Amino acid sequence: MVDLLALILVFSGIAFFFFGAIGLLRLPDLHSRLHALTKADNLGLGLLIVGVALFHGSLLVALKLLLIWLLALLGSAASAHLISQYALRRKHQ
Amino acid sequence: MTTIDKDSSVPLRSAWSAHIARRMSAGNPFYALSALGLFALIWFLLTGDDWKSWLVGLPAVIVAAWCAVRLQGLDRERISLSGLMRFLPFFIWESVLGGIDVASRVMRPKMHIAPGFLDYRMRLTQLSARRLFVNCLSLLPGTLAADLDGEYLRIHTLDRGIDLNDELLRLERMVSAVYGESL
Numbered sequence: 001m002v003d004l005l006a007l008i009l010v011f012s013g014i015a016f017f018f019f020g021a022i023g024l025l026r027l028p029d030l031h032s033r034l035h036a037l038t039k040a041d042n043l044g045l046g047l048l049i050v051g052v053a054l055f056h057g058s059l060l061v062a063l064k065l066l067l068i069w070l071l072a073l074l075g076s077a078a079s080a081h082l083i084s085q086y087a088l089r090r091k092h093q
Numbered sequence: 094m095t096t097i098d099k100d101s102s103v104p105l106r107s108a109w110s111a112h113i114a115r116r117m118s119a120g121n122p123f124y125a126l127s128a129l130g131l132f133a134l135i136w137f138l139l140t141g142d143d144w145k146s147w148l149v150g151l152p153a154v155i156v157a158a159w160c161a162v163r164l165q166g167l168d169r170e171r172i173s174l175s176g177l178m179r180f181l182p183f184f185i186w187e188s189v190l191g192g193i194d195v196a197s198r199v200m201r202p203k204m205h206i207a208p209g210f211l212d213y214r215m216r217l218t219q220l221s222a223r224r225l226f227v228n229c230l231s232l233l234p235g236t237l238a239a240d241l242d243g244e245y246l247r248i249h250t251l252d253r254g255i256d257l258n259d260e261l262l263r264l265e266r267m268v269s270a271v272y273g274e275s276l
Contacts, residue, residue, distance in 0.1 A: 016192055016196060019192075019195070019196035019200060020195075020196075022200065023195060023198075026199050026204060027199060027204070027206070028206075028208070029208065031237060031239060031249040032208045032251060034237055034249075035195050035235075035237050035249070035251050036195050038231050038232060038237065039188070039191040039192050039194070039195045039234070042188055042191070042192060042232050043188055043189060043191065043192025043193070044192070046185075046188065046189075060138065060141055063138050064138045064139065073232065074228065076232075077227075077228040077231045077232055078228070080231050080237060080238075081228075081238050081239075081241070084237060084239040084240065085239065085240045085241070088239055088240045088247065089240070
């Protein structure tokens with residue numbers, strides 16, 4: 001039962017990564033593309049991590065995965081901000 | 094070019110020395126201890142029960158905590174635990190909504206978007222609270238922090254048709270509660 005739930009979570013995580021990639025390809029401009037990358041991948045990684053933690057069933061691994069998720073969140077928010085700021089300021093020069 | 098550098102470095106250097114002086118005068122042992130504890134916890138999470146790894150880990154933890162104390166912000170922020178506990182479920186729920194929102198927009202045959210910018214003036218005053226606000230904003234539905242200048246924030250939105258003011262104010266309130274500041 002737990003394994004089934006974990007499997008569903010992992011696959012929905014993968015689905016959100018896929019939606020993020022589709023968004024990256026379909027959206028018209030740089031800033032809109034960043035939306036797809038930050039939000040869809042954030043949720044995708046979160047679901048994946050909860051799924052893998054359930055599979056593993058160990059608290060230490062779960063906390064380690066949580067740490068990875070937090071670092072990835074920080075990285076994606078900071079890099080999205082830097083890219084969009086650079087793009088805006090270069091346009092106005 | 095050199096004159097510009099010289100001019101801009103003067104206020105910078107004096108701000109820096111004022112910063113150092115202020116921190117020297119009010120050292121906070123609690124801050125250093127919690128930094129030590131946090132980094133030790135992270136090392137433990139990374140290495141598990143491999144105790145020999147602490148040969149490398151202990152010096153690394155001490156150096157990291159020293160850096161954290163040196164880089165501590167000017168505003169002596171205090172994190173409110175109850176504010177944080179209310180913030181986390183809110184943040185997780187909003188991230189789920191954000192992911193679903195952007196996925197459903199891009200998966201339609203004809204994409205449902207009207208991208209544009211809007212300017213927002215933050216009410217938060219503490220630097221670290223602003224930092225948390227800006228970072229969370231990019232992960233929440235429909236908004237992306239595009240540029241930041243002091244308290245003015247330029248936000249990119251996927252749908253200009255939606256009025257974001259209430260959402261932004263709500264996020265700001267949640268963030269301010271984390272830092273025990275009331276808006």
